[in-house]
Amino acid sequence: MLSNIRNVYCVGRNYRLHAEELGNAVPDEPMIFMKPSHAVVPLNGEAIELPASQGEVHYEAELVVQIGRSYESGVALEDLIESYAFGIDFTLRDVQTVIKKKGHPWTAAKGFKNSAPVSGFQAFSGTEALLDKDFTLTKNGVEVQRGNIRNMIFDLQHIIGYVGQHYGLGEGDVIFTGTPEGVGPTVEGDVLELAWDGQSVGKCTIAAAK
Template sequence: MEGIRNIYCVGRNYKLHAEELGNAVPTAPMLFGKPTHALAVADGREIVLPGDRGELHYETELVIHIARPYSPEASLEEMVDHIAVGIDFTLRDVQSELKKKGYPWLLAKGFPNSAVVTSFRPFPGLQACQETDFSLQKNGEQVQRGNIRDVIFDLMTIIRFTGEHFGLGQGDLIFTGTPDGVGATKNGDHFGLFFGKEKWGEFTAKLS
């Protein structure tokens, strides 16, 4: 996927997801990054993921594509030009050990193909996103469903925080957080990513 620069992810941005993992609900956006090698496209292919490092969890998210360099005066519509549905894959056992030691999460979050995205579609505006759920099906069964109207930190808050603390420019991606319902991935699981009733992407997980 050409033109993608930085990949930012917002942790614990849905209250129920924070609670299901026993985490405190944050009082400010909690961001981490993934390298561009983590990016993979859900275009029907097999996607290779680690199967030898403990449980691998899916976390479905709405992903925004940044249109221009950050400016405090810019509106949401000026900052975001496209959206996708994505999965922030997480090595949960690895993450738990890193948390215990107070280490960064990169080993649990930044491995190749850990940032799966559908094709990007034009940003329909905030209201349309709040009126449309995104969801994930695993082997034909819905396992996650969310809507950005339920986030703790809204899109503009996330954009401002990211731009002010890390920098934000054209081609950057932000994974905006996952709702509750995360779970384990097994070899051969087939995933479908939906925006509303429309399937935006799909792939099969190959654990190795």
């Protein structure tokens, strides 16, 4: 349920080939940033308005997990994750390039309205089920990203332990777990569609914010 989402944590550069495609160093510990909960919108086939006057907007497809109870050290992953979905971490890439050079926070590039659309959540049945299948993103019917969480630099257990220990985790919190290679720009009129094991889980049409 999108209505009960609280904190929105995101993991940056969690796939080696994605870090390399942007010319970034591969991190030695999780890179965590946040989006406002107001950035989350349903990926339900409707138009999503994105900024049109701040340079390129890039798509980044990701597995999203939702937490069902408060984090405590040593609690099993299966007892913490309640459900999972797939989402897009929209990024103002030109804005991000500038603020990275200045050493400023990423909020302006990552936290704008509608920057975190998410598909419907499904009950979490364990990590093994997620390792068996790929998720994909198509743009106008052409596959642009394909990912599998087995290729993540930091696995779900590591991510949740790190976020829980450093920032806290509670019921309703979600984590965008990182994007594979293939990120790129999207413009008004593009149709983006996320699929899991070849089955569509959510789509949207890009519109320019007025």
